[in-house]
Amino acid sequence: MSATAYRVSMAILAVAALVAAAAFGAACGSGSDLILATTTSTYDSGLLDDLLPVFEEETGYHVKLIAVGTGRALEMGRRGDADVLLVHAPSSEQVFVDEGYGVNRQRVMFNDFVIVGPDADPVNLRGAEDATTALHAVQKSQLTFFSRGDDSGTHKRELSLWEELGADPTNESWYRETGQGMGETLQIANQLEGYALTDRGTFLALQDVLDLVVLHEGDDQLLNVYHVMQVNPDRHGGVNTEGAAAFVEFMVEESTQAVIEDFGLDEFGQPLFVPYAGGQE
Amino acid sequence: MELIWEGVREAFRILGTGDREVWEITLRSVLVSGSATLFALIIGVTIGATLAFRRFPGRNLAVTLVNTGMGFPPVVVGLVVAIMLWRSGPLGGLNLIYTPVAMVIAQTIIAAPLVTGFTVAALGSLPPGLRPQLYALGASRLQMLRLVLVEARLPLLAAVMAGFGAAVSEVGASLMVGGNLGGETRVLTTAVVLAARRGEFAPAIALSIILLVLVFLVNLVLTGVQQRERPS
Numbered sequence: 001m002s003a004t005a006y007r008v009s010m011a012i013l014a015v016a017a018l019v020a021a022a023a024f025g026a027a028c029g030s031g032s033d034l035i036l037a038t039t040t041s042t043y044d045s046g047l048l049d050d051l052l053p054v055f056e057e058e059t060g061y062h063v064k065l066i067a068v069g070t071g072r073a074l075e076m077g078r079r080g081d082a083d084v085l086l087v088h089a090p091s092s093e094q095v096f097v098d099e100g101y102g103v104n105r106q107r108v109m110f111n112d113f114v115i116v117g118p119d120a121d122p123v124n125l126r127g128a129e130d131a132t133t134a135l136h137a138v139q140k141s142q143l144t145f146f147s148r149g150d151d152s153g154t155h156k157r158e159l160s161l162w163e164e165l166g167a168d169p170t171n172e173s174w175y176r177e178t179g180q181g182m183g184e185t186l187q188i189a190n191q192l193e194g195y196a197l198t199d200r201g202t203f204l205a206l207q208d209v210l211d212l213v214v215l216h217e218g219d220d221q222l223l224n225v226y227h228v229m230q231v232n233p234d235r236h237g238g239v240n241t242e243g244a245a246a247f248v249e250f251m252v253e254e255s256t257q258a259v260i261e262d263f264g265l266d267e268f269g270q271p272l273f274v275p276y277a278g279g280q281e
Numbered sequence: 282m283e284l285i286w287e288g289v290r291e292a293f294r295i296l297g298t299g300d301r302e303v304w305e306i307t308l309r310s311v312l313v314s315g316s317a318t319l320f321a322l323i324i325g326v327t328i329g330a331t332l333a334f335r336r337f338p339g340r341n342l343a344v345t346l347v348n349t350g351m352g353f354p355p356v357v358v359g360l361v362v363a364i365m366l367w368r369s370g371p372l373g374g375l376n377l378i379y380t381p382v383a384m385v386i387a388q389t390i391i392a393a394p395l396v397t398g399f400t401v402a403a404l405g406s407l408p409p410g411l412r413p414q415l416y417a418l419g420a421s422r423l424q425m426l427r428l429v430l431v432e433a434r435l436p437l438l439a440a441v442m443a444g445f446g447a448a449v450s451e452v453g454a455s456l457m458v459g460g461n462l463g464g465e466t467r468v469l470t471t472a473v474v475l476a477a478r479r480g481e482f483a484p485a486i487a488l489s490i491i492l493l494v495l496v497f498l499v500n501l502v503l504t505g506v507q508q509r510e511r512p513s
Contacts, residue, residue, distance in 0.1 A: 079369040
């Protein structure tokens with residue numbers, strides 16, 4: 001009997017060893033890896049699922065896409081943990097470039113932020129003339145507002161809107177930070193019938209499973225511009241400069257911009273992003 | 282409720298039609314967590330046997346540390362491994378971050394204390410006279426270790442189950458060190474997180490069901506071995 005047990009355990013060990021070898025073999029990457037740190041909004045909308053295979057096909061680079069908030073993405077760039085960034089917080093990006101961490105920053109596309117909430121709209125956000133007025137109405141009503149609270153581009157924009165309003169709601173009981181991505185935050189706001197600021201793309205992508213509706217949209221304060229930029233190779237060894245440069249170029253070239261223009265048309269009946277290449281602001 | 286049924290139907294549709302991506306993710310889960318369990322077994326049995334048979338100063342502290350490790354939060358393991366493996370980290374030059382190897386490392390660290398703890402308990406439950414008897418019969422150290430492990434194989438299988446269960450169902454560390462890259466480091470748990478975030482609940486439920494079935498099957502096989510081997 002002990003012989004059987006021995007054979008069984010040896011067989012298990014052999015299989016496990018093969019498994020381990022396979023895992024190691026699969027992991028041995030090459031120098032063509034390119035780490036792209038980007039926002040959850042571009043990722044969750046599915047846009048990059050369409051674009052990255054084309055880029056990989058064209059250039060032979062292998063993209064490792066890490067979807068984090070814009071703040072985390074910039075931080076990864078600052079430490080040299082990423083090669084190229086696709087983010088949407090222009091003022092933070094400017095600081096990043098000014099400090100010498102980013103180079104070759106190019107405008108890619110825009111969409112807009114919208115304020116969403118329950119369809120009943122008890123505080124009449126639909127009648128608000130701009131975004132700060134709308135947030136002011138939420139503040140006065142003390143109805144729950146859900147913030148990303150994760151230093152993402154959307155979070156940064158939301159904070160700057162509150163600042164413009166001269167308010168600091170972060171310690172208020174009606175103001176909750178989810179600390180999660182846009183998708184999760186919308187779902188929480190949906191379940192608990194609260195308000196939230198979201199990029200339009202993520203909202204449209206999740207619309208089917210949400211009861212929330214867009215209550216305020218379309219003013220200048222809500223423009224959401226995405227930029228792509230290379231992490232400065234002079235700051236860190238090991239950054240894939242050629243790959244990063246190729247990716248920046250890919251994002252602004254005409255054929256990519258055409259894909260961006262049509263993305264979402266079939267599924268949502270409207271495009272999620274507007275091509276906006278050519279320039280820095 | 283409707284959502285759950287839809288998810289269950291989707292799960293069976295996927296299982297039935299053999300959706301390639303889902304099977305890849307499932308296979309990757311098995312490979313990554315299986316390797317981690319293997320390494321955890323090697324490390325855990327070595328340390329566990331030492332703790333069970335040797336008497337040395339600080340042994341109680343070591344056992345306490347192992348017991349603490351059994352409840353170690355995976356997300357903390359993930360953070361520490363990620364900091365080490367980031368390009369800017371001390372082991373950044375190895376280029377292991379966002380690879381399956383990084384996930385194997387993190388899951389090994391999560392599973393190893395479990396295997397160690399179970400090993401200490403398993404070997405501690407052997408008849409106290411067994412080792413002196415083996416010595417008296419002239420067994421070498423290596424022979425003795427082998428014989429002792431064979432004697433304790435049933436509880437050791439429990440260690441494998443616990444280790445694999447912890448590794449395969451862990452999500453925080455895998456997300457952090459693996460990055461949830463499609464086709465590379467996406468495993469069942471991180472795929473569930475992504476699907477739920479994207480509002481794709483039916484696939485999320487389907488993947489969850491596959492994960493449950495996987496853990497169930499592994500336990501079924503190991504329990505089967507255990508029962509067959511049980512001395513009557």
